[in-house]
Amino acid sequence: MDKIVDKIWRFFSSVKLAIVLILIIIATAIIGTVIQQGLPDEMYMKHYGMSVFHVLNAFDLFDMYHSWWFELLLMMFIVNVIVCTWERLPAIFKMFSNPKLKLPVEHLNAFKEKATIPYNGSRQTLIKNLQQKLKEIYKSPIHDDSKEGDYLYLEKGRIARFGPYVTHISLIIIFVGVLIGSFFGFESYLNLVPGESSDVVRTLRTNEKITLPFTIKCNHFNVEFYNSGIPKAYKSDLSILSGNTLVARKVIDVNKPLTYKGITIYQASYGQAGASNFSLALQGGDHNVENDVSLNLHQLYHIAGDTSIEVLDYAQNYQGFGPTILVGVYKGSKLMNTGIYLQKYPDFHGAERVDGYTIKFLKADESFYTGLQVAKDPGAPYVAAGAIVLIVGLIMSFFSYRRRIWIFIPDSPSSQSFVIAGVADRNKYSFEMEFEKIVQEIKKGVNV
Amino acid sequence: MMHIGHQTNTLLLSIATFVYVVAMFFYLFGLVFKKKYLDIAGFVVFVVGFLIETAGLAARWVESYHLDYGHIPITNLYESLIFLSWTIALTYIIVDLKYKIRKLGFPVSLTAFIFMAYASFSPDVSSRIEPLVPALKSNWLVFHVITSFFGYAFFALAFGASVFYLISDWYTRHTNGKVLAYLPSTKILDDMSYKLIIIGEILLAIGIITGAAWADYAWGRYWSWDPKETWSLITFLIYVVYLHLRYSWGWHGRAAAIFAIVGFGFVLFTYLGVNLVLSGLHSYGSA
Numbered sequence: 001m002d003k004i005v006d007k008i009w010r011f012f013s014s015v016k017l018a019i020v021l022i023l024i025i026i027a028t029a030i031i032g033t034v035i036q037q038g039l040p041d042e043m044y045m046k047h048y049g050m051s052v053f054h055v056l057n058a059f060d061l062f063d064m065y066h067s068w069w070f071e072l073l074l075m076m077f078i079v080n081v082i083v084c085t086w087e088r089l090p091a092i093f094k095m096f097s098n099p100k101l102k103l104p105v106e107h108l109n110a111f112k113e114k115a116t117i118p119y120n121g122s123r124q125t126l127i128k129n130l131q132q133k134l135k136e137i138y139k140s141p142i143h144d145d146s147k148e149g150d151y152l153y154l155e156k157g158r159i160a161r162f163g164p165y166v167t168h169i170s171l172i173i174i175f176v177g178v179l180i181g182s183f184f185g186f187e188s189y190l191n192l193v194p195g196e197s198s199d200v201v202r203t204l205r206t207n208e209k210i211t212l213p214f215t216i217k218c219n220h221f222n223v224e225f226y227n228s229g230i231p232k233a234y235k236s237d238l239s240i241l242s243g244n245t246l247v248a249r250k251v252i253d254v255n256k257p258l259t260y261k262g263i264t265i266y267q268a269s270y271g272q273a274g275a276s277n278f279s280l281a282l283q284g285g286d287h288n289v290e291n292d293v294s295l296n297l298h299q300l301y302h303i304a305g306d307t308s309i310e311v312l313d314y315a316q317n318y319q320g321f322g323p324t325i326l327v328g329v330y331k332g333s334k335l336m337n338t339g340i341y342l343q344k345y346p347d348f349h350g351a352e353r354v355d356g357y358t359i360k361f362l363k364a365d366e367s368f369y370t371g372l373q374v375a376k377d378p379g380a381p382y383v384a385a386g387a388i389v390l391i392v393g394l395i396m397s398f399f400s401y402r403r404r405i406w407i408f409i410p411d412s413p414s415s416q417s418f419v420i421a422g423v424a425d426r427n428k429y430s431f432e433m434e435f436e437k438i439v440q441e442i443k444k445g446v447n448v
Numbered sequence: 449m450m451h452i453g454h455q456t457n458t459l460l461l462s463i464a465t466f467v468y469v470v471a472m473f474f475y476l477f478g479l480v481f482k483k484k485y486l487d488i489a490g491f492v493v494f495v496v497g498f499l500i501e502t503a504g505l506a507a508r509w510v511e512s513y514h515l516d517y518g519h520i521p522i523t524n525l526y527e528s529l530i531f532l533s534w535t536i537a538l539t540y541i542i543v544d545l546k547y548k549i550r551k552l553g554f555p556v557s558l559t560a561f562i563f564m565a566y567a568s569f570s571p572d573v574s575s576r577i578e579p580l581v582p583a584l585k586s587n588w589l590v591f592h593v594i595t596s597f598f599g600y601a602f603f604a605l606a607f608g609a610s611v612f613y614l615i616s617d618w619y620t621r622h623t624n625g626k627v628l629a630y631l632p633s634t635k636i637l638d639d640m641s642y643k644l645i646i647i648g649e650i651l652l653a654i655g656i657i658t659g660a661a662w663a664d665y666a667w668g669r670y671w672s673w674d675p676k677e678t679w680s681l682i683t684f685l686i687y688v689v690y691l692h693l694r695y696s697w698g699w700h701g702r703a704a705a706i707f708a709i710v711g712f713g714f715v716l717f718t719y720l721g722v723n724l725v726l727s728g729l730h731s732y733g734s735a
Binding site for chain 1: 675682
């Protein structure tokens with residue numbers, strides 16, 4: 001049993017696994033950007049055909065980022081990060097509390113950056129001179145001695161060694177935040193026509209009903225457009241009601257939400273709300289009179305004899321021709337004919353003159369509903385904190401690097417030279433130049 | 449006082465495009481004839497081009513206020529291409545002043561020119577100043593775009609340094625150890641490419657995070673697996689792999705250079721490919 005646990009532990013403690021997992025995550029994540037996610041099944045069936053649809057659907061490829069296998073990959077990656085961090089962090093702490101002040105000469109000679117420097121005078125004077133000089137140009141060395149001789153030890157950029165761990169821990173914090181969010185939070189939407197109120201919202205992906213601990217009322221909704229027809233701003237004037245008591249009121253805007261009791265209401269979208277009022281001009285008849293009429297959707301209007309008309313449908317921008325209505329012509333209660341009328345092109349009309357009348361579509365009074373997104377995410381602060389820690393960790397890792405330098409002065413009457421050697425965890429090239437400079441300075445310093 | 453006319457910004461930006469070409473030829477002749485003064489001339493002309501481009505962007509910003517739209521010029525495909533060439537140019541100038549990597553001027557001026565020419569001459573890219581849709585009206589826009597684009601710029605320079613690495617390395621191997629005198633040593637190029645990638649990675653991380661924060665303010669969800677989001681994460685992860693290979697396996701030199709070059713392909717796809725090939729939120733509003 002212990003053996004199995006040990007094996008699993010070792011499996012998850014490897015950096016190789018991390019690389020493999022990241023590469024698999026990359027490869028699979030690409031699939032979800034090629035296949036559009038979260039569309040209705042019918043669209044996929046039409047696009048891919050039934051047989052391909054079934055295969056892709058079996059692998060959850062239409063909602064792959066929430067599929068069991070993708071979440072399993074992410075979970076394995078997090079376990080990998082946790083185990084790697086757990087495994088290596090104690091060793092790092094130990095390394096710092098107990099640095100290797102002394103290394104055998106053979107080790108020192110094996111380093112790429114090394115030099116042997118001759119000196120005159122006594123060892124004691126040399127050590128004092130070196131301490132002085134190093135303090136000036138680099139940092140104060142730690143002195144230690146052994147039977148073989150004296151050691152001076154220098155270390156810089158220790159913080160960089162912690163950087164990767166800070167970065168990895170930040171991933172764990174973010175993961176905790178994501179978990180909290182998925183267990184205790186929700187994402188939902190709510191569409192309201194001005195004047196309407198509701199305390200029931202529907203979740204985004206699964207369309208389940210959620211009852212809020214308060215009621216949202218839309219007092220007003222307003223859309224402004226640029227001349228080009230692109231929306232400029234849309235704002236909802238919302239009231240939050242607890243029972244019948246008004247507890248909050250705010251005009252929300254895109255990027256300016258309203259938060260109440262940990263639940264945030266966002267201005268996400270807007271849309272055409274069914275019934276509108278239409279202005280039409282009718283011209284003709286016996287006296288060729290022109291009269292303007294105002295009609296609601298599906299309101300019958302009597303023209304002459306047993307003929308009447310009705311606005312059957314409205315489109316804000318029908319095939320690029322702008323505001324358009326579909327008008328039905330009735331004889332008695334029988335629909336005889338339909339015609340399309342364009343506000344921008346009054347001379348185009350699909351229907352013949354209706355009993356000697358021409359119809360012009362003057363304008364529509366559009367009414368909109370506001371599209372609200374209602375969300376609660378108690379995990380978000382953790383994710384935000386994790387993100388900040390991530391950046392701190394990256395900066396710690398990269399804007400410094402750990403390097404160690406040893407100086408060994410052998411205790412032998414025959415030798416009038418000492419060894420200096422160093423090693424850097426990273427940035428070997430920068431260290432090479434740094435080391436070179438230190439050696440030059442020391443050579444100048446000790447042989448005055 | 450200079451009157452900022454309707455075409456001032458596009459005129460200045462067209463001039464900058466032309467100046468970058470001139471700089472590119474100086475750099476190219478510098479590489480071919482190995483004359484130092486040609487490199488210096490290239491650098492001076494390049495800086496002039498950069499200043500004109502800066503003026504063009506500033507004029508465009510001012511002009512957007514005259515049109516009553518009033519927004520920083522980084523919001524449609526045209527502006528984004530111009531801004532990317534600007535960030536690459538600025539990053540190169542800073543890196544050159546610090547590390548003396550003048551030879552990178554050739555690929556950099558070529559890249560700056562290509563992005564600007566694509567913006568100016570492609571019939572698919574409209575140079576009109578367009579108003580902002582409500583979702584883009586946020587201070588996060590500025591942080592998000594600037595950090596992401598400087599991230600791209602650092603990756604682009606790392607790409608250039610890696611290409612130079614391969615050229616220099618190839619030359620050394622095919623000439624029995626002779627060194628290409630007019631390029632920095634392979635050691636310097638390797639180190640430089642690595643350092644540029646680190647800065648690019650941190651900036652990209654900040655870009656992703658500011659984007660997520662913005663989405664959270666706008667819609668209450670910081671991550672929705674939108675193609676652009678997903679690809680920026682993929683690019684981030686590609687360079688995560690690069691860094692781990694470097695630290696844990698000691699990858700450097702040719703392998704690292706090839707990796708950095710491939711990695712830049714991911715950067716390009718995240719920047720342009722997603723918008724041109726895939727569908728999603730970050731459409732640049734350019735129909």
